[in-house]
Amino acid sequence: MSFDFSNIDWRAQFFPKRKGLPMDLTTIDVMKAFAVGLMIVDHAGWLLFPEIEWFRVFGRLCVPLWFFLIGYSNSRDIPPRWMAAGVVLLISSLLVGLPALPLSVLFTMAFIRLGIDLFWRFILPRGVYFWWVYLLLVFFWFVTDKVVEYGTLGFLLANIGYVVRHRERVVEYLGEAMPQTFIAVTLATFGVLQCMQFGFSMLGAMVVAAGLLGMFFILPSFEAKTLPGTANHGQASLVRFMGRYTLEIYVLHLLVLKGAFGLQKLAAWVIG
DSSP states (O other): OOOOTTTTHHHHHSOOOTTOOOOSSSSHHHHHHHHHHHHHHHHHHHTTOOOOOOHHHHHHHGGGHHHHHHHHHHOOOOOOHHHHHHHHHHHHHHHHHSSSOOOHHHHHHHHHHHHHHHHHHHHGGGGGHHHHHHHHHHHHHHHHHBOOOTTTHHHHHHHHHHHHHHHHHHHEEEEEEEHHHHHHHHHHHHHHHHHHHOOOHHHHHHHHHHHHHHHHHHHOOOOBBBBBBBBBBBBBHHHHHHHHHHHHHHHHHHHHHHHHHHHHHHHHHHHH
């Protein structure tokens, strides 16, 4: 038996068409494309250039954006391909000698989708306990971060998106000042904990702080919408690709980087 691979559309196999999306760019496309670029820089620093802190400094700024979009989305589906991709990445880590834990951020995002509505259903009628629960989630980050990437800190970041999407409901229960206060405190908490975890220099910490400050002013007014007339502008096709194939890019770039990391380790072992 022979197989004819010549007529297979390999692009469609790895990057299936996204039906129902406009040719014009959307604000979500733009945010995702920006986050993808920062993410690749971050992972290159993690696996190949750990001695250069700037890869991780700029990479920190993609994290709140990913979680913001998870919390902003009204979808609570957990696509099977998320879990399949998470398992593939787990196996790839083991093959090149990386630790199994923490599990991929895909698992973190799945847990967020399972728990975010339950959290707000519990906390809104009990607003007096809000900051106590918040402190508990920050405290448990030190443990949960060892199990899934970003742990409960990722959950808090996702709730920035939830608060922006459901601002009226949050204000009704918790007061007019709560959305801005929550966003400011959560971004600051993320920045402090990440700078401590990575041991950034003063200049690196200032860059992280500046990026998070920009998010504080931009994210509260974010709205998912189409940007008319952008279909053929400049790098629109690249932005559209990066914004609509984020899972595929996430998996493939990590497999490539982990392969390079494994070869790097092998070369060091042979030479040493």
